[in-house]
Amino acid sequence: MTDLMEHISSTADVTIPSDPFERIVGQNHAVTLVKSAVVQRRHVLLCGPPGVGKSLLAKAAATLLPPPTEEIRVHHNPLQPDRPRVSIVKRRNAPASAQNKTTRSSDVYYVRPEELPIEVAVKMGYRCPSCGSLSTPDQGMCLECGAAKRCDWVGENSYHGLFRVLHVIHERAMPRVECREERNGVTWTVSYERDAFDTIRVTAIAAATDDDTNNNTESHVIVGIDTPRFVRVTGGTAVELLGDVKHDPYGSAEGLGVPAFRRVIPGAIHEAHEGILYVDEVATLGPLQKHLLTAMQEKRYPIVGHNPHSSGAAVRVDGVPCDFVLFASANPEDLSAILPPLRSRIRGYGYEIMLSSWMKKTPEAIDQIVRFVAQTVVEDGKIPHFAREAVEEVLSVAEEMARTIDRQRDALTLRLRELGGVVRSAGDLAVHDDAGLVERDHVRRAKKLARELRVPDHSFASKGSHVIDMDDYGSYFF
Ligand SMILES: Nc1ncnc2c1ncn2[C@@H]1O[C@H](COP(=O)(O)OP(=O)(O)OP(=O)(O)O)[C@@H](O)[C@H]1O
Ligand SMILES: [Mg+2]
The missing domain is CATH 3.40.50.300 (P-loop containing nucleotide triphosphate hydrolases)
Incomplete structure (x- = not known):
């Protein structure tokens, strides 16, 4: 008995890997x-x-x-x-203001005030237009140099101080700035929106190529x-x-x-x-x-x-x-x-x-078939787990298939669609019997059923039916 078989009482105890390559049984050479x-x-x-x-x-x-x-x-x-005409719109990295954060042709991400481009930070009230120091947008004056925030917009000397502050407050009530940025010939529409005081939500959309914007032609996306x-x-x-x-x-x-x-x-x-x-x-x-x-x-x-x-x-x-x-x-x-x-x-x-249709019956190969039974149960979602004795029976079916179809002794089959068919049939029989676990007898009956139910259409079996197409095997199997 292998390590895995010794430590489980049913396939419910088997851990199923999430990596799709690790779920592939045998075929190690092909996987690499x-x-x-x-x-x-x-x-x-x-x-x-x-x-x-x-x-x-x-x-x-x-x-x-x-x-x-x-x-x-x-x-x-x-x-x-x-x-x-055909054109390609490239997905680019995010604008320089958010380096290290890649973005898709349309993407949303978050930045901190210090990561904003300077003029965006000024417009949103995070930086002083005179000295560039950071402060929160609710501070109308810069605490470093005493300048009014956003005075570049208002005009340095055009208004008296009070009006300037009022204007700043008015502007501050619009905490969203939208701008266009050119990156390698692609136009990005980037909107910065205050999410919380120290977080800004950025929505970046790679709008079009230069070609598109310049010519303003009608276009139709055929591959998004x-x-x-x-x-x-x-x-x-x-x-x-x-x-x-x-x-x-x-x-x-x-x-x-x-x-x-x-x-x-x-x-x-x-x-x-x-x-x-x-x-x-x-x-x-x-x-x-x-x-x-x-x-x-x-x-x-x-x-x-x-x-x-x-x-x-x-x-x-x-x-x-x-x-x-x-x-x-x-x-x-x-x-x-x-x-x-x-x-x-x-x-x-x-x-x-x-790809190989069988593998040598090593302890690792046995463990892989045990894992395959557990995977099949979980993927199916409608059948109960297999008791250890039932898994042993599946292993003997796998061995028999390798012997009868591929004429290999001391080997296990890798024709796993067919083996999966036996697993699911055994599961269905257990469901029919109201059994909490699939037992050895269910697998034996499923094997017998597979022998009796011969359907000529292979595609039927390949569409996930529990009926095995025995014609593939001629008189070899079982
Ligand atoms: N090596 C394997 N590891 C895990 N499961 C397998 C493996 N081979 C087959 N299966 C199971 O059998 C099912 C069918 O496998 P798959 O569709 O990949 O076979 P195929 O080689 O493409 O067959 P076909 O030639 O009929 O298209 C899979 O969904 C899986 O449940
Ligand atoms: Mg296929």
């Missing part, structure tokens, strides 16, 4: 490579049989992504409405700064992958219908800009693989209307950014259907990772 791939922005091909954690690895990789810094916009092009940059491609259509331009019965006729630039829809390759594009079963993309390859090489790809009978077909936006890290998955038997230059690009600029 995937982590470094994200940091180095390398492409990855995950190869392995169904249900061994390919999607799980890709999702875990997404948690390592730094926040995106670019928003993609499409603009009206007055000279050629059917050729909208806060859109999730983990994008999964499943359907494998040109529209889903490469984007589209919607149809409008009036086409681009001036003043009628929706202008072309507003009808532009980004593809998954664009939405994954600066992030991860996860293409499940990459071989099923067929001829679209060559477009994917071009996008990877160029890091920009045009958006065009794909339906030749639609007015969208006349529209084209060139140079739309798509600098993504590709995570592709494939079953080993489909490797030959992957476009050779695409595979070579992944090999040359990334990793081709083979």
